[in-house]
Amino acid sequence: MKPQNVLILPGWQNSGPGHWQSLWEAQYGYHRVDQHDWMNPRRGDWMAQLEETILAADEPVVLVAHSLGCILTAAWAAHSKNTHRVKGALLVAPGDAERDELRSVLPSWSPVPMNRLPFPSLLVGSRDDPYCSFQRVLAMGEAWGSTFTDLGNAGHINAETGLDDWKAGHDILRSLIEMKAN
Template sequence: MISSDVLILPGWQNSGPDHWQSLWEARHGYTRVEQSDWMTPKRGDWMIRLEETLLARADAGLPPAVLAAHSLGCILTAAWASHSRNTHLVKAALLVAPGDADQPGLAEQLPTWQPVPMQTLPFPATLLNSTDDPYCTRARAEAMAKAWGARFVDYGQRGHINGESGLGDWEEGHELLKSLVDSAKPS
C-alpha cells in the first residue's frame, strides 16, 4: 500500500495525538483531510473539503484513495458518496466506530448531519463497531453496514475505538485496512 493513497477522515473534534489515526499518519505518512471547523462541523463544508481533496489528488495523477474514517468521518464518507459524481476517486473505505448523528443527544449537537445517508457505497468498505460504543448501538451499526454494503466486524468491547480505547497504533486495524485494499478491485 502506498502511503499517499490513504486519506485519514477524523470525526467530530478531530483525532488527538494518541488516536490510531494520528499514529498511522505519523508512522505511515497518510494524509489527514483537514476540516476548517472541527468543533461545530457542517456536513456540507466537510463534504466539499473531501471532494476538493480527492479532485486535487486526481489532478496530480494519483490513483484512487483509500479512506480510513472514524466516527463522524464514517458519516462523512456515506454523505459524500451519496452526492458526489466522483466516487470513482475512492478505491475502498475502512469505517471505524461510526457516530450515529441521528441518535438523540448527538442530533442536537450536530444539526446538519441528519439524516445519516443509508445508500449503498460504490466502493468496497468494512465497518468496525464496538459493542459498548456510546455513540452508536450495535444494531444501528449493523443497519449502517447493511445499507452501505459494507462488511460488518464486531470488534468486542472497545469503547469508541479511539485514543481512550488503549489501541496504540492499532496494528490489527492496519492489517484490516491492508486486507481491504488487497481485496478491492485494481484501480
C-alpha cells in the same frame, strides 16, 4: 498504493495525537483531510473539503474514517460524481448523528445517509460504543453494503480505548488495499 492516497477522515473534534488515526498518519505517511472547523462541523463544508482532496489526488484513494468521518463518507458518496476515485473505505465506529444527544450538537448531519456505497467498504464496530448502538452500527453496515467486523466491547475504538497504533486495524486496512489490488 502511495501513502498520501490513503486519506484519514477523523470525526467530530478531530483525532488527537494518541488516536490510532494520528499514529497511522505519523507512522505510514497517510494524508489527513483537514476540515475548516472540527468543533462545529457542517456536513456540506466537510463534504466539499473531502471532494477537493479526492480530486487533488494523483490516483484513486482509500478512505480511513472514524466516527463522524464514516457519516461523512456515506454523505459524500451519496452526492459526489467522483466516487469512482475511491478504491475502498475502512469505516470505524460510526457515530450516530441521529441520537438525541448528538443531533443538537451536529444539526446538519441528520439524517444519516443509508445508501449503498459505490465502492468496497469494511465496517468495524463495537458492542458498547457510547455514540452508536450495536444494532444501529449493524444497520449502517447492511445499508452501506459493508463487510462487518465485530470488535466486541471496544468502546468508541479511539485513544480512550487503549488501542495505541491498533496494529490489528492496520491489518484490516492492508487487506482492503490488497483486496482491491487483485
